[in-house]
Amino acid sequence: MDNLDHPRADQDxxxxxxxxxxxxGALAAERFFADDTRSSRKPDGTEVTETDLAVEELIRExxxxxxxxxxxxxEEAGTTPGTSGRRWIIDPIDGTYYFTRRIPLFSTMLAFxxxxxxxxxxxxxxxxxxxxxxxxxxxxxxxxxxAAVRTRVGDRTRLRGARTAIGNPGTWSEDLLSxxxxxxxxxxxxxxxxxxxxxxxxxxxxxxxMGYEDLAPxxxxxxxxxxxxxxxxxAPVLTGDGTFLxxxxxxxxxxxxxxxxxxxxRDWRALAGI
Numbered sequence: 001m002d003n004l005d006h007p008r009a010d011q012d013x014x015x016x017x018x019x020x021x022x023x024x025g026a027l028a029a030e031r032f033f034a035d036d037t038r039s040s041r042k043p044d045g046t047e048v049t050e051t052d053l054a055v056e057e058l059i060r061e062x063x064x065x066x067x068x069x070x071x072x073x074x075e076e077a078g079t080t081p082g083t084s085g086r087r088w089i090i091d092p093i094d095g096t097y098y099f100t101r102r103i104p105l106f107s108t109m110l111a112f113x114x115x116x117x118x119x120x121x122x123x124x125x126x127x128x129x130x131x132x133x134x135x136x137x138x139x140x141x142x143x144x145x146x147a148a149v150r151t152r153v154g155d156r157t158r159l160r161g162a163r164t165a166i167g168n169p170g171t172w173s174e175d176l177l178s179x180x181x182x183x184x185x186x187x188x189x190x191x192x193x194x195x196x197x198x199x200x201x202x203x204x205x206x207x208x209x210m211g212y213e214d215l216a217p218x219x220x221x222x223x224x225x226x227x228x229x230x231x232x233x234x235a236p237v238l239t240g241d242g243t244f245l246x247x248x249x250x251x252x253x254x255x256x257x258x259x260x261x262x263x264x265x266r267d268w269r270a271l272a273g274i
Contacts, residue, residue, distance in 0.1 A: 005116075006116040006137075008136060009119040009135035009136040009137060009138055009220075010135075011135065011138060013120065013135075014135040014138060017112060017120050018131060018133050020062050020063075020110065021059075021108050021110045021123075021131065021133075022124055022131065023058065024059050025055075025108040025125070026126065027054060027055050028055050028092070028093055028099070028126045031049075031050075031051040031054070032099060032102070032106075032126070032127065037049060037051070037099055037100045039100040046096065046097075047096045047100055048076065048096065051092075051093060051099065052092045052093050052096060053076050053077075053092075054092075055092035055093060055108060056075065056076045056077055056092040059074070060072055060074060060077065060080065067084070067088070069082050069084035069086075070082045070086045070087060070088055071084075071086065071088070072088050072090065073088070073090070073213070074090035075091050075092065075213045085114070086112070086115070087112070087113045088110065088112050088113075089110070089111040089112075089113070089212065089213050089217075090109075090110060091211075091213040091216075094108070094109050094123075094213075104127035104128070105125075105127075106126070106127075107123050107125045108123075108124045108126060109121075109122065109123050109124075109213065109216075109217050110122045110124075111213075111217040113216070116136070117219075118217075118219040118220040119135065119136045120133075120134070120135050120136070120220060121133065121134050121218065121219070122217060123192065123193060123217055125193070129144065130143070130144045131143045131144075132151070132192070132193045132196060132197075132221060133221070134221040134224040135220070135224070136220050138224070140196050140221055140222075140224040140225035142193070142196075151196050151198070152196075152197075152198060152225055152226050153195060153196055153201075153222075153225050153226045153227040153247075153248035153249065154198035154199075154248050155248065156201045156251065157251070159183060159251055159254040159258070160184070161185050162201040162251060163185050163187045163199070163200040164180065164184045164187060164190070164203070164204060165186075165187050165189075165190025165192075165194060165200045165203040166186055166203075166205070167204070167205035168205055168207045168208045171207025172207045172265060173206075173262065173263040173264055174266070176206055176263065176264055179259060180258065180259070183258060184202075187200050190203065191203065192218065192246060195225075195246055195247070196221060196222060196225035196227065201247065201248050201251060202246065202247040202248070202251060202255055203245070203246045203247075204243075204255070204259075205243060206232060206264040207265040209243070210242045210243070210244060211242075212238065215237050215238055218237060218244065218246060226248070227246060228246070228248075228249040229244060229245065230244070230256070231243045232244070232245050232256070232259050233260075241264075245259075
């Protein structure tokens, strides 16, 4: 989907980002199969492993060589200032909870922003060896191996029974969970790659707030597949409250109406004894 207000992303830069996410993912997979999954707790209660740090460092070193003037923000090491006005955002292992428990559902995520906003987004699944990637004006693509196929969201128009992926449900409020459960079909295996390939109609993440690195690839990936993404209040997802709602676009306003004014989270730390 071309944006008439902003230029297309650079195809060579998109190719570089995809290759880099795959190389980083290969390191994560190597550590995963070597059972190098020990973790510690960060101040916010989330887990971090040596592999998170190693994967982020691999990406940082590659970016420093390829685009030395660009700013880099990573979940683990923070911000390295740049001079170009452009920025890369790294989530080395999205799903550290799964990684540490040897559940192969984690991903490596990379995003790039220029003076016009989100320009490139990559979600790479190291164990499945699948990659979802998009560049502004270049479409959204899914690759398993070397072959890439352009993807689109589904065309469902009826909210009731819509297939909906959910994230962090253990931290949701009962009100939010019940409101969705009464109207839609919860798909526990769904995710953003499932949305942009038409396998689910929406993705809802609430409760524990998402970090910027979790959200940064989403605007360009979802938009280029024909969908829409905001937080649960309808605000832009990158400046919102840490929740997100991604849909096929057609159903977006109905989802927003369904969850409007509901409490989103609960005191999950007290429940978990953290």
